[in-house]
Amino acid sequence: MSNRTPLMAGNWKMNLDWKQGLALVEELGEQLAGVDMSRVEAAVLPPFVDIRTVQTAVEAGSLPIAYGGQDLSAHESGAYTGEVSGSMLKALGATYAAVGHSERRQYHGEDEAVTNAKVKAAFAAGLVPILCVGEPLEERQAGNQVEYTLAQLRGGIEGLDAADAKQIVIAYEPVWAIGTGEVATPDDAQEVCAAIRGALREQYGPEVADAVRVLYGGSVKSSNVAELMTKEDVDGALVGGASLKAEEFAKIVGYQG
Numbered sequence: 001m002s003n004r005t006p007l008m009a010g011n012w013k014m015n016l017d018w019k020q021g022l023a024l025v026e027e028l029g030e031q032l033a034g035v036d037m038s039r040v041e042a043a044v045l046p047p048f049v050d051i052r053t054v055q056t057a058v059e060a061g062s063l064p065i066a067y068g069g070q071d072l073s074a075h076e077s078g079a080y081t082g083e084v085s086g087s088m089l090k091a092l093g094a095t096y097a098a099v100g101h102s103e104r105r106q107y108h109g110e111d112e113a114v115t116n117a118k119v120k121a122a123f124a125a126g127l128v129p130i131l132c133v134g135e136p137l138e139e140r141q142a143g144n145q146v147e148y149t150l151a152q153l154r155g156g157i158e159g160l161d162a163a164d165a166k167q168i169v170i171a172y173e174p175v176w177a178i179g180t181g182e183v184a185t186p187d188d189a190q191e192v193c194a195a196i197r198g199a200l201r202e203q204y205g206p207e208v209a210d211a212v213r214v215l216y217g218g219s220v221k222s223s224n225v226a227e228l229m230t231k232e233d234v235d236g237a238l239v240g241g242a243s244l245k246a247e248e249f250a251k252i253v254g255y256q257g
């Protein structure tokens with residue numbers, strides 16, 4: 001048993017306007033009243049335009065829900081039209097920022113250099129990056145999932161010191177399991193999550209490796225989360241579709257291990 005606190009993070013993607021987001025967070029707060037929140041952490045990653053509202057609801061209700069961005073700019077401030085900085089998120093009480101989600105890599109051409117710059121920008125702003133890594137189907141079929149994912153990991157954390165590395169959250173999200181209903185088996189998830197921790201151990205030593213939370217993401221639901229969580233190196237989940245319903249996401253947070 002590790003002493004890492006599991007993290008269940010809901011990535012809303014481009015869903016829910018601020019009113020819908022408000023309704024979801026308030027309902028989630030009610031649902032989580034029945035969950036022992038001393039053993040698990042819950043977070044939501046809403047669209048940027050919802051975050052102020054989420055902050056207000058969380059503070060007003062003292063809800064046990066952390067929140068953050070689905071992305072952030074690699075830059076601190078300035079002439080970067082359309083971008084949102086880490087310090088802007090921090091000013092809204094955000095804890096986390098997802099970085100390098102496969103949809104950012106695929107649709108916005110974000111490569112290792114951009115991802116690495118965003119990881120560093122998150123730390124510079126006092127946010128915890130959730131660095132997303134994971135292989136596409138053809139790499140899995142070729143048996144290259146570990147090698148491919150570790151290359152993304154090493155690129156994403158390049159140049160981080162041990163103090164930052166110890167705080168980071170890594171989300172292993174095999175691309176073929178995202179939004180497809182095809183969840184990785186617990187053994188598949190464990191294989192790559194263990195390899196991620198092994199790479200961190202090699203680079204930073206056991207103290208960092210044992211502290212970092214490695215999440216699994218890809219078609220996680222209340223019906224499959226408990227089995228995934230039995231695995232030694234799986235410390236939580238990054239949840240897409242199933243985080244859009246309060247009752248379902250609360251069941252994931254309150255999984256029975």
Ligand code: 13P
Nearest residue numbers: 011178179218219240241
């Ligand atoms: P789904 O849970 O909808 O498969 O999405 C996973 C994901 O991409 C979370 O970031």
